Amino acid sequence: MNTTFIVLSVLGCGIASVAMLLLFMRLRKLPTRTSNKSQVSIIIPARNEEKNLAKLLPTLKAQSFDPLELIVVDDQSDDATAAIAEAHGCRVFRSGELPPGWKGKPWACQQGADAARGEQLLFLDADLELDPGTLARISAHAETFPDVVISVCPWHRTEKFYEQLSVFFNLLMVGGIGAFTLRGSRATGIGLFGQMMWIPKSIYHMVGGHASVRGAVLENLHLAGLLEKAEVPRHCFIGKGSLRMRMFPEGIGQLCASWSKGFSSGADRTPVFAMTLAAAWISGLMLTSITLLALPFAADSARLFILGSYLWVAVALAILFRKLGSFTFWNALLFPVSLFFYQGLFALSLIRKRGGNPVQWKGRHVA
Structure with missing residues (x-):
């Protein structure tokens, strides 16, 4: 025995x-080289995000170069989301009614992309915070690889005990994206992180934008599948030292609801x-x-x-x-x-x- x-x-x-x-095996952070040449429109879908925007927007203002524009798509919020965004100089786009067949986030992102003027689009979740120089580092990588889509998994900041329970969800989200195995960015089936995506507008329109994944819960993974079919590479990074988030400040119920949402459609999109x-x-x-x-x-x-x-x-x-x-x-x-x-x-x-x-x-x- x-x-x-x-x-x-x-x-x-x-x-x-x-x-x-x-x-x-191949966890990697954003390269340290910087550039301030990109004409990027930042698009932030926001539904009742007044508290998060008050943290995110100052970190965007503190970057080493200014984006072409900051667009906040107010997704029918009933708090001060729009007022906070306007106070920080953002261009606020108030979302229309959710059309049949659409999920909320793809609808908000698509409206923001349609209104954007930049050659590059950067989609950010409202609960993120950027470290100084992050935009310049992403911009430099985009210049080096102009035909790729870039995605960064935020470093997960925790404050309360129950947030520690999220660790295996985070690890499997990172591992399941398929970008950090032995083959690295050469692997097939690489996904995208839903919190942050930098994509050239030409590529975005080529695959149909968020309209092509309008009914998807994890629109990032479905969009990655379309990019895979179009043979567009995806470069993924971990966010330590560049991008961070606190995902579930409202309690363990929020944590359970969020990860349950991911379970509903994530497994079939994992390489x-x-x-x-x-x-x-x-x-x-x-x-x-x-x-x-x-x-x-x-x-x-x-x-x-x-x-x-x-x-x-x-x-x-x-x-x-x-x-x-x-x-x-x-x-x-x-x-x-x-x-x-x-x-x-x-x-x-x-x-x-x-x-x-x-x-x-x-x-x-x-x-």
Whole structure:
């Protein structure tokens, strides 16, 4: 029996370690080179975002070069979203009624793009904040690679305990995009992060813009699929040192609703290789966690293997956590808590989806 415990713990550790290495092998930040030559229109879809805009817009004003224009699409807000945007010098476009067949965010983005004057379009979520020089760094990369679409996953800033539970959702969002495996940006099926996308206007119109993904919940992944078919490369980066966000300040209910929304349509848009690695990684982590239950029954030698395997995985996770957000060492050391929370919410989301129960987001049914 002790041999079985040792084999299971080492197997779980090995699977988790190899899969994690392959899935996140090429995590990369934005290059440091800067440029201020791009004529970019920044488009921010906003529905009841007065608090977030008050944080985002000053960070845009503090950039080393000014964009051509800042467009805030007020998506039928009932707070001071429009007033905050106007006070910061933005061009405010008040969204029309949501047409049949459209989701809210694609509709807002499409209206902003139609009104934009720039040769480049930068779509930003309202809950982001930019570090100084970020626009110049993105602009420089766009000049070096003029025919690519650029997307950055924000560094996840957390403040309260429940936000730590989001860690595996974040990790799988990053890994599932397929951009950071062994092949890097040469991989097929690479997605886009929904929070930030820089795209030449000519390419945007070529694939039909957001109108082509009007009914999609995760419009970023569906748009990436159209770009893949058009053979347009996608370059993805992690946002540490350039772009950050606090996703769920309103409580654990907001966290659950947001990730449930993503579960509804994300899996079928994940590249097969990345999906396989992600499944292997989660399986290895689960096995490593479950073997802890054998500690009371194992001999001393087996306990050393079980605890050693567990600590190896926890330390590797702690290093990865810090690359993607302000997730604590304790979160990594007690990773089964966040892992089983992820698994539980995933299962609940599948049950809700099969039962036809809609997911609500910002007062609208999204799935």
